Structure formats: structure tokens, C-alpha cells
Amino acid sequence: MRINYNITGPKRKSLVAAISQELNAPTHYLGPPTFAYGVGGYHIDKNGVVTGPDNLDFEADLQDRHGFEAIEREYDERDIYESGRSGMLASDIPQPDETDQLTIEMPLSFFTEEGFANLEKLIASKADLIKKALGVDALPIEQTETTLKFPWFRFPAGSDEVAAYSRFIGALCAAAKRQKRVTAHEKTVDNEKYAFRCFLLRLGFIGDEYKQVRKILLRNLTGNSAFKSGNKKGAEVCDEVSE
Incomplete structure (x- = not known):
């Protein structure tokens, strides 16, 4: 999946912390040139784009528990998100x-x-x-x-x-x-x-x-x-x- 939160700076750090909390996994800062974070199999780039395995509950938790709402999303299996049509x-x-x-x-x-x-x-x-x-x-x-x-x-x-x-x-x-x-x-x-x-x-x-x-x-x-x-x-x- 690819979920774009379009956030940088302190807000991105808060997103990374929320992901770490939801996955119960440690955070790894990858440094230059990507300046990305890795958390439990998920990659968070410098613009707040999260990529990793499809997980609809994960996105729902980030929105409902932590207030992070994506501006766009793409799932590897389209019927997972477009489930109303699936x-x-x-x-x-x-x-x-x-x-x-x-x-x-x-x-x-x-x-x-x-x-x-x-x-x-x-x-x-x-x-x-x-x-x-x-x-x-x-x-x-x-x-x-x-x-x-x-x-x-x-x-x-x-x-x-x-x-x-x-x-x-x-x-x-x-x-x-x-x-x-x-x-x-x-x-x-x-x-x-x-x-x-x-x-x-x-x-x-x-x-x-x-x-x-x-x-x-x-x-x-x-x-x-x-x-x-x-x-x-x-x-x-x-x-x-x-x-």
C-alpha cells in the first residue's frame, strides 16, 4: 500500500511515533539521502508517504486514534480499499x-x-x-x-x-x-x-x-x-x- 499524509517536520515525527505505537515496533531513522524512517516493515519518506503491506485497520487506527488523515491512498489489492465495489x-x-x-x-x-x-x-x-x-x-x-x-x-x-x-x-x-x-x-x-x-x-x-x-x-x-x-x-x- 501507499498512503500519502503530505506532512513534514514535527508532524511527520508524530506520524512516525504513532506508527511505532500501533505496530509496537521500534523506529529506525535511515538518514541521508532519503531521510526516511522504517518502522516494522513500513517506510515513511520525507514527505509523509507511508508504504508497506496492505493493512486497512492500520490506516483506520492512524486516523481515528491519532488524527492523521491521508490525502490519497493506493492499495496493492484494490478490493481491500474499494471494498464497497469489490x-x-x-x-x-x-x-x-x-x-x-x-x-x-x-x-x-x-x-x-x-x-x-x-x-x-x-x-x-x-x-x-x-x-x-x-x-x-x-x-x-x-x-x-x-x-x-x-x-x-x-x-x-x-x-x-x-x-x-x-x-x-x-x-x-x-x-x-x-x-x-x-x-x-x-x-x-x-x-x-x-x-x-x-x-x-x-x-x-x-x-x-x-x-x-x-x-x-x-x-x-x-x-x-x-x-x-x-x-x-x-x-x-x-x-x-x-x-
Whole structure:
């Protein structure tokens, strides 16, 4: 991955320190001519460009825990970041069924047995928040010979909503595919918006380009999306999606 934070001087040193903290790894200053730093397999150049193995949680933590927001990013595996589009059938446009439901589909070939099991656990771990965010009572998954159907959404929906819902399903599926271990335990939360925003960040909805998606998916929840306690009291940490 290549993540550009476009920072120099003391701000870059703070970024390096944050990376060292998140990776629990020592910092190595490489000196001239590059004036770069190396931390746990990641390289931070003199302009604050971070390169290394793809790690979406890593970027989310740097933004949410330390306030570093990238101006541009490129992942080696594009479906890791563009997870809202990943695996979607190119010809598929979500359609309403005979009731007022809007169903989104993913190709069954996208999933391994482990990936499907992870998907069920991932959904279970955030079930109450997802249901409230979408305004539904249940989160069924329907399997056909070629697809998985997610009849979770209400119709009519505007184009922005359809795009947000499609990306959300794609992101869930991509996360289930890439994560090695997922627990189905659902935690009780006091601040719904903050908890779900953290979840969305870890799914890849990072930066201004996903601002509208986050707004749509957070609008039915209560609380403050910026601060866990509801107001600013120093650094606050997002809950983990997986263990």
C-alpha cells in the first residue's frame, strides 16, 4: 500500500511515533539521502508517504486514534480499499422485490467456506447496530445457486442510498474474506454513532469520498460520532472489529 499524509517536520515525527505505537515496533531513522524512517516493515519518506503491506485497520487506527488523515491512498489489492465495489456483479443494479424491500446481491463465487462463516460472525457482532442503522428487524441472508442475497433495505431509496447500501454490503463481504479470525460476540455500546463509525472506518469507509456513505449509514443512530463519551475528553479509541 501507499498512503500519502503530505506532512513534514514535527508532524511527520508524530506520524512516525504513532506508527511505532500501533505496530509496537521500534523506529529506525535511515538518514541521508532519503531521510526516511522504517518502522516494522513500513517506510515513511520525507514527505509523509507511508508504504508497506496492505493493512486497512492500520490506516483506520492512524486516523481515528491519532488524527492523521491521508490525502490519497493506493492499495496493492484494490478490493481491500474499494471494498464497497469489490465482488459486485458488474451488471447488477439492486432492484426492489414485490414488496417494499431492496435486495443487494453478491456472487457466491466470491466466498470461501471460511469467508462465509466469517461473514455470519461479522454480521452477528454488529447485528443490533446494523438493524437500527438500516431500520429493519432482521438481517437474513438468502443463498441461491450463484449468489448471496441481502434483502435488508427498504424501497424506495434514492441513488445515494442505493450506492451507500451496495458499498456497505460489498465492504462487509470483503472484510469477511480478508480477516483471519472474527468473533460473533456483540458488545453493548453507549454511543451508537461512535461505535458504528469506528466499524465503518475499519470496513474501509475512510476519507471525504465516503462522507456521504457514512452520513447515510449513521443517520438513524443516537450519540456523537466524533467522541466515544459524547464529548471531547482527550484521545479515545475505537472498539475492535475482530480479534
